[in-house]
Amino acid sequence: MRSWYIEDAGGGCRAFSEVLVLVSEDPCLIYQRLMPLTWNNDITFEEMARLIVVEMMIEAEASHNDYFYVCSGNIFYGLHKWLTENGYNWETTKMDGLAHDVAESAFQKQLLLAGFPAGIKLEERNYRDFYRTVESWIKEDPTRKRFFKDMTVRRKPEQFRYILKGNSSHTRxxxxxxxxxxxxxxxxxxxxxxxxxxxxxxxxxxxxxYKPHKNKLEEAHFLWMGSVVSGVVLPLRKAAPCSVCGLELLPGTRAVHAGNGKKVICGHIECFNYVNKEELNG
Ligand SMILES: [Zn+2]
Ligand SMILES: [Zn+2]
Incomplete structure (x- = not known):
């Protein structure tokens, strides 16, 4: 049985390829690949990363007897799913050590090959500032534009952009x-x-x-002055007294919100008499 570490680097930078690595510490085995900067957009970003890692696994002769520690980043979501579906033993982990170092230095190497000044280095894992510096360096010279990643193929598929939630006080x-x-x-x-x-x-x-990818909706159906009112639970924007008990609700508190004619009902979740919507319809 071998333990493998799967890590990436450079995903947060708008330029240069993401590095993907498959590393065993003992014995020391290192496999690494670069994502293409662009590709035919029939393949999603996560699928591209998965294909590349699986290619490395085949080359490394990794097997079902091995154990895989995989970075939890979204670049590996497709891989996570694939490992589970194919019966591999794996878990996500915060990556340190050899795999992380190998991936980072492979990303830095790309920069140096492109002519990025060797003196400017990533410091104390401050990726944001470092990537910003890389991006401004590219913008200094139009011929460096070729180092930019194609962000369109890396975009989330459209259907992941739909969220079911409770509407605020605005009519839409x-x-x-x-x-x-x-x-x-x-x-x-x-x-x-x-x-x-x-x-x-x-x-x-x-x-x-599309069927929404995320569901943040929390409905509230309750009795109010003898009739049933429907609303939603939302974090409170501004401090307000609870419509039921009169005590002040602090901003940010998750509270029941509902419209009742022109008035707004708003209050502690526990202050309302919830009724079951299914029973009402039946
Ligand atoms: Zn409609
Ligand atoms: Zn209350």
């Missing part, structure tokens, strides 16, 4: 049916970046083009 317009989405009702939010600007689109849950 559904991007599909164009009808209004009431405040404090279930809503699907689509988030993306266009030319560096954040953009949002909203849908009724039944109008969403």
């Amino acid at each position: 317009k559904c991007a599909k049916c164009q009808k209004k989405i009431s405040a404090f009702s279930p809503i699907v939010q689509y988030r993306c970046r266009e030319n560096g600007k954040k953009k949002n689109r909203y849908y009724h849950p039944e109008c969403s083009p």
Whole structure:
């Protein structure tokens, strides 16, 4: 049985290839590959990383008798799934030691080969500042643009950008049916970046083009003055008194929010008499 460490480097930098490594410390065995800067976008980013690691595993003759310690980063999500589905023994781990050093120095080597000044080094794992320096160095000279990663093939697939949640106090317009989405009702939010600007689109849950990848919705159906009111649980924006007990709710507290005519009901979760929605419909 061998223990293998699987680590990456350079993923946070907008330039130069990500390095992927497969390393055994005892005996000392090192396999490493670079991700391509761009590829045909039929293959997702995670799938590309998985294919490359599996290629190294074959070359290393790694087997089901071996144990794998894998970095938990999202570049390896596809690999994590594949290892489980194929019955390998593995776990995620915070990577230190040889695998980390090998991956980092392979990434640095790419920079040096491209002519990046050798004196500027990563310090105390401050990746953000270091990558920023690398990016400004590239922008100094148009011929260096070829070192940029193709970010489009590295983007998350569209369907991962849909989140089911509770709407805030704003009424939104559904991007599909164009009808209004009431405040404090279930809503699907689509988030993306266009030319560096954040953009949002909203849908009724039944109008969403994809089943939302994340579900942050917490509904609240409760009795209020003899009738059933539906709302959602959201973190409170501004301090306010609880509509039931009158005690002050602090900002950030998860609280029941609901609209009742023009009034807003807002209060401690435990102050409300919840009713089961399924029973109501039945
Ligand atoms: Zn709609
Ligand atoms: Zn209360």
